[in-house]
Amino acid sequence: MGIVVQKYGGSSVADAAGIKRVAQRIVNTRKAGNDVVVVVSAMGDTTDELRDLAEQVTPLPPPRELDMLLTAGERISMALVAMAIAQLGHKAQSFTGSQAGVITDSAHGRAKIIDITPGRIEAAIKDGAIAIVAGFQGVSQDTKDVTTLGRGASDTTAVALAAALGADVCEIYSDVDGVFTADPRIVSTARKLDRVSTEVMLEMAASGAKILHLRCVEYARRYNMPVHVRSSFSQKEGTWVIPETVAGEHMEQAIIAGVAHDRSEAKITVVGVPDKVGEAARIFEALAVTEVNIDMVVQNVSAAATGLTDISFTLPRSDGQAAMAGLARIQDEVGYEKLLYDDQIGKVSLIGAGMRSHPGITAKFFAALAAAGVNIEMISTSEIRISVVVNESQVDEAVRSTHTAFELDNLEVEAVVYGGTGR
Amino acid sequence: MGIVVQKYGGSSVADAAGIKRVAQRIVNTRKAGNDVVVVVSAMGDTTDELRDLAEQVTPLPPPRELDMLLTAGERISMALVAMAIAQLGHKAQSFTGSQAGVITDSAHGRAKIIDITPGRIEAAIKDGAIAIVAGFQGVSQDTKDVTTLGRGASDTTAVALAAALGADVCEIYSDVDGVFTADPRIVSTARKLDRVSTEVMLEMAASGAKILHLRCVEYARRYNMPVHVRSSFSQKEGTWVIPETVAGEHMEQAIIAGVAHDRSEAKITVVGVPDKVGEAARIFEALAVTEVNIDMVVQNVSAAATGLTDISFTLPRSDGQAAMAGLARIQDEVGYEKLLYDDQIGKVSLIGAGMRSHPGITAKFFAALAAAGVNIEMISTSEIRISVVVNESQVDEAVRSTHTAFELDNLEVEAVVYGGTGR
Known part of the structure; x- marks a missing residue:
């Protein structure tokens, strides 16, 4: 028992x-x-x-x-x-x-x-x-x-x-019935995943998929605990989140697990930072003191003429005020020019364990965004995830076009939901 | 401090x-x-x-x-x-x-x-x-x-x-502002008491005055803890509930502290109980098993011709069903005739430490009730309390007439409330 x-x-x-x-x-x-x-x-x-x-x-x-x-x-x-x-x-x-x-x-x-x-x-x-x-x-x-x-x-x-x-x-x-290839409220053709590896789930949770709490997935991974995500309103099987070793054979074919998005972040740009050793460290130390969680970080290539660079990063909007205050306090010390704050951003992430062994994913992702007229503001990648920051108003369009480009759409949604046994 | x-x-x-x-x-x-x-x-x-x-x-x-x-x-x-x-x-x-x-x-x-x-x-x-x-x-x-x-x-x-x-x-x-001589919702001329002994407060709480919980007053008496009952909506002094030793000198003149009432009880009458030693004990043992709290108990004088007597008692209405069931179980054993249940009753109690040294209080109380046309169904007394059970519909009238008979009415209520400093 x-x-x-x-x-x-x-x-x-x-x-x-x-x-x-x-x-x-x-x-x-x-x-x-x-x-x-x-x-x-x-x-x-x-x-x-x-x-x-x-x-x-x-x-x-x-x-x-x-x-x-x-x-x-x-x-x-x-x-x-x-x-x-x-x-x-x-x-x-x-x-x-x-x-x-x-x-x-x-x-x-x-x-x-x-x-x-x-x-x-x-x-x-x-x-x-x-x-x-x-x-x-x-x-x-x-x-x-x-x-x-x-x-x-x-x-x-x-x-x-x-x-x-x-x-x-x-x-x-x-x-909800389980983990989907994208938020079904945005992508009506999103498909429920039958199983997903803990590692991929971790990236999805970190990228804004709200179905499972990030720390919960971290625990599941650390303790190899199989997690079954399902609806209490139906008897249907949901999504099994399982350790990669177990999931491996099933996951191999699925290059892309899904598209996640996150509207809870803001972007801060520190403009005109002297391009010297230790300046970035000082900035992020000041942020650490305020206990702000930093997500993506991008540093522009320094303009040779001025010796100055810009550093942008994203963080939870709720931490925005604290971070701006913390940075303001070190302006003289660091000698940066000014701070820009933008909370009209959204993050769109493409996630899949198969990604690491399949070249061309990034190009296809960016092409899909370009075709949809979506401008990319920041980029960050991991082994199994590519994230872009876009204007908040373009998040839905970015998710939908990416979802379609990677053939995640379930074209038989109606049949699955209403058909079933084929009678 | x-x-x-x-x-x-x-x-x-x-x-x-x-x-x-x-x-x-x-x-x-x-x-x-x-x-x-x-x-x-x-x-x-x-x-x-x-x-x-x-x-x-x-x-x-x-x-x-x-x-x-x-x-x-x-x-x-x-x-x-x-x-x-x-x-x-x-x-x-x-x-x-x-x-x-x-x-x-x-x-x-x-x-x-x-x-x-x-x-x-x-x-x-x-x-x-x-x-x-x-x-x-x-x-x-x-x-x-x-x-x-x-x-x-x-x-x-x-x-x-x-x-x-x-x-x-x-x-x-x-x-509320403190302990009153009666419930101000029933007696508009009820007066706030400045101080009352713990002993009298105990009888008032047991008699239905809701201002202080009975067990709270028991604790106050056991530990000689002065209690100040007052309103959080004003800065006025309320009623001090104080150990009798301290209250003594102030209490002496106040023969009657107040009139309390209680509509939460029911009355059960066990009709036709054989008037033999031990019958009452069996009845109350059966009730004790059901964990019912008994309040007043009255046993009629046995009718010589039949050798049968009636036993009536009051109890919380919420315990009524359990008590009736417990008594039904012992009908054969005890050999009583039948059970009567009445939840249309109310208890009116006259309370005051001065009572014990002043004869005639009981007569005056009953005369006031008679003059108001209130029928007394049961009577119980302690050193500092007289309680009567009356029909529930006559509770208000009984409280008011008693309050007036013992000159508890505050005829200057308006002056006290609206006058004050005399300006």
Whole structure:
């Protein structure tokens, strides 16, 4: 008898009806002979509503208290899910992050899991109960304070817990059917992927695909935990995210896994930086102090005549103000000319493990963008990903034209959805 | 520098504006040179809303999970109060019942406090912070599960914590100005009491006065903790509930403290009980097994001809079904004739420490009821209280006529409220 960890997102437990539906699915998994551990997010928009409430009280809530507030959300949903399971005649016990042994550092609002000591969960399972665990939260090792892992981190809780418990699989339920070749809201012909390697999924998550949280995929890769991304609203198989060694044979033919996009970033350009050793380091040290996460970085070739260069980088828009302030403080020291801030950008990424052994992908990608009239502002590449920064207004067009150019369109969408058995 | 414990009820922290108002009051108390520990209830109707949510999921939520759910309410309010205090430039930290060291037994939904180990609260105070504690909740000694102390028990948390911390006073804030001689919604001329002994307050709380929770007053009496009942919406002094030894000199003249009423009870009559030794014991043993709280008990004089007697008792309406079922099970054994159930009753109580040394109070009370045409169904008395059960429809009239008969009416209400300084 194996352990299955299931994670249900906010849209799956948005109301009493959703909670009952989820409970039935959990009980079915239990009846199929598995030990079941469930991780839940807060109901629907609860977390946002709690944030709003905090904002009404103060523009700058102390992080410790904000964490205390936000963790009420999962407390509500997990207790209700446990009740719904009991109503179906099965034993269930809910556990806060602290009770589940999710030990974190003390970085409120973005705490990292240091260790998981799931003694109470294991005892509950041994006792024949289904354990319901609050996602997104833990307890700090030093101060024993309640912490949160950051937005969307219930996925991370689930995979980390699955690894700690030695589970067979971690199922991540949401309101979409799996991982798609592109966002179906933008590309109507996007196809669901049956399986994708953890490595490719990591690049997709990092490139803006919202289906799985980045840190969750990192955990899955580190602990070789198979993740099944699927919908709680249907019985269909979703997308299996599996270690590359296992996925290898299936992945070989698929050159391109999909097109991801991200509208959450801004671009800062430091104009007129003296082209001397150590200047770039000073700039990024100043940014590190402000705890800003930098994504893409591009340095122009220095103009020989002036000895000056420009450095551009992208970062989360929410970090924009802090970064600009941090850079302003070192203007005299570095001697750069000025700062430019642009938050009307979007990032479009082409991702696929097959990419590394197939030349010509980059050329084809850029040609598709050019044909669609999309101007490329920045470029960055990895072994299995090419990302470009474009004007925000051109993101949709860029995604669609790339998706078509790489023959990712599912021309039989209607047949798949409405046809099926061929009757 | 003394410690002041303040408790704010749900109506005082119903929204962001209320929370900011409360925070200002807390900060003012701090600025006056006190160490401040605050106990909060859930915002407004949050607890009822959470109960509704549970009901939508299952008619019979497991008590452990219901407690997990309901405790989310105080978690939200305490974090917001801590944020509002921080916004005013003062240090504040919120603590769950568990973090505050409120150790209880394992009776979910009605747990009793076994011990309070407020080490983290004391550390916070020492650190210069204002501690905000979740009312109504604790952690079970045996299973380390989250427990609740039962409806309205945040008052109890506050007084118990005040006792454990050796506080100077426990201030209980709500939306009314203090303890009145009767419910002002029924008796428009009811007067606010400036002070009342803990003993009298205990009888008032037990008789249906909702201003203070019964267990809270029991704690106050046991630990000689002065309690100041007041409104969070004004700066007026409220009612001081103080140990009798201190209150004595002030209380002597006030024969009658007030008239309380209670509409939450039902009456069960066991008809035709064989008048033999041990029959009553069997009946109340059967009730004890169902964990029903019995209030008043009356046994009629046995009719000599039949050798049968009737036993009537009152109990919370919510326990009615369980009690009737428990009694039905022993009908054959006891050999009583039948059971009568009446939930159209109300209890009216006259309370005052001066009562014991003043004869004629009972006669005057019953005469007032007779003059108002109120029929008395049951009577019970203590040293400082006389209670009668009447038809529910006559409760208001009984309270008003008694209030007037004992000259409790404040004929200068308008002058007191609108006049004041005499300008």
